[in-house]
Amino acid sequence: MTKYAIGGGIFERSDSLIEAVLSQAHQSRERPRCLCKTPGLPMYIARTSDNHFLLKRMSNSGQSHHPDCESYEIPPELSGRGAVAQTAITESHESGFTNLKLDFALSKLSLNRTIVKGESQEATSVRSDPAKLSIRSLLHCLYEDAGLNKWSPKMEDKRSWYIIRKYLLQAAQSKLVRNHPLAETLLIPEQFSLNYKDDIVARRRQFLSRLKKQGNKQPMGILIGEVKAIEKARFGFKMIVKHMPDTPVYLGEDTYKRIAKIFSKELAFFHENESIHLLAICTFCLSASGSPQVDTISFMTVDQSWLAFESIEELELIERLRHEKRHFIKGLRYNLNEKDIIASLLLTDTKQQPTAVYLVPAGASESYYDELNTIVESSDLYSKVLDVNQKESHDII
Structure with missing residues (x-):
């Protein structure tokens, strides 16, 4: 567990006194230090919209932290975050808030259309305005800031919807959209309990x-x-969400057809593998009768430990690494489309330095290999390429 130097003492995030210590340090404008390295790296304190305090890394300092540190961030070429950092995601150390720019609306004047945000449509919108987050990118941003794309053996069997919800909400607490707290517009169903129904x-x-x-x-x-x-449903379709089955979210028939087409791969994993979770993120408004209706929607598949994956090969790789008790970070695409090359994950337990692992998909073209070689050669990280088109051993360092 990472330790921090705050106010003359040494603390962990889980310490019972951490909230009071951070409050006092925030008032005195102190810069806490993360002790993952000697002599320590400066941090800043974010005050949330509900008057809690969070310890956050300084902008552009993520790669300076130790790979096992909670504040470590993978290099920009390994995920889609690098393309939106400092444009769609901007942090203010003075206020402690992170400002997000979204490419979808949170209010409207009429209820006449539904947008299905899939990879092909996102690719078009990304090209036209790369400085804003798509709805899928917002999910990736919250998921990464919640630390849910990171894995270590100690997390085995310790992730549940309660944990996922807790850290997603915590990640949203210090974020603003047009100076409005994101958390106030965010509905993440509470884990069902008969006693507290x-x-x-x-x-x-x-x-x-x-x-x-x-x-x-x-x-x-x-x-x-x-x-x-x-x-x-009686008219169109309805999405039943776990932990709030009494409140279905309604979809028009045309919307459902587009979801079935754009997210066919995600739906296939969900229908064919009982251990797979399908996460939905959508904007919604209320109908005249008070029922939620989808406006903009996207999906993400995660495995039984809530780690995101995009293909059967990537799922098998993640399951293999979990079985081997490895430490790694899963890269997320954000605004990038499926043709853009990113590392599948970053191994953080290799001896010399973190190792980027690239998965070459079946039937990869010559131009794909050329682009991959360019990315690998330009990166300062050690890289491992696993090619499903080759018969040689796919041993991982």
Whole structure:
């Protein structure tokens, strides 16, 4: 567990006194130090919209931390974050907040269309405005800032929806969209408990009540949840989300057809493998009857330990590394489309330095190999290429 020097003492994030210590350090404008390396790296303290305090790394310092540190960030060429950092994601050390620019609306004047954000459509929008986050990119941003793309053997069997929700909400707490707290528009269903069912339902209804139409303006919320099923409804379809099955999210028939086409791979994994979780992120508004209706939607597949993956080869690689008790970080695409080459993951337990692992897909073209070689040669990291088109051993360092 990473330790921090704050106010003359040494603390971990889990210490019971950490909130009071961070509050005092925030008032005195102290820079805590992360002790993952000697003599320590400066950090800053973010004050959330609900008056809690978070310890965050300084901008552009992620690669300076030790690979096992909670604040370590993979190099920009290994994920899609590098393309949106400092444009769509900007941090203010003075205020402690992170400002996000989104390419989708959180309110509208009419209810006449639904947007399905898949890879092919995202590629078009990304090309036109790379300085804003798509809805899939927002999920990737929260997932990475929550540390849910990182893995170590100590995490085995310790991730549940309670944990996923907790850290996603924590990641959202210090983020603003047009100077408005992101967390206030975010609905992540609470883990169901029969003993607290009435309280959970009451809190959800209170959240939804804030989305009622205000004159000509229709506010929208952002839902992140695990899909239980997508079923035929009386008119169109409905998405059943785990932990809130009493509140289906409705989809038009045309929307469902586009989802089935654009996300055919994600839906196939979900239907054919019981250990796979399918995460949905969508903006939604309320119908005249008060039911949630999808406006913009995207999906992400994660394995039984909630690690994201894009292909069967990548799933098999992740499962293999988990079985071998390795430490690694999964790269996420953000705005990049499936044709853009990024590392599948970064091994952080190799002896000399972290090792980027690239997976070459079946049927890769000559231009793909040329681009991959350029990326590998220009990176300062050691790289390992696993090519499913070759018969040689696919041993990993």
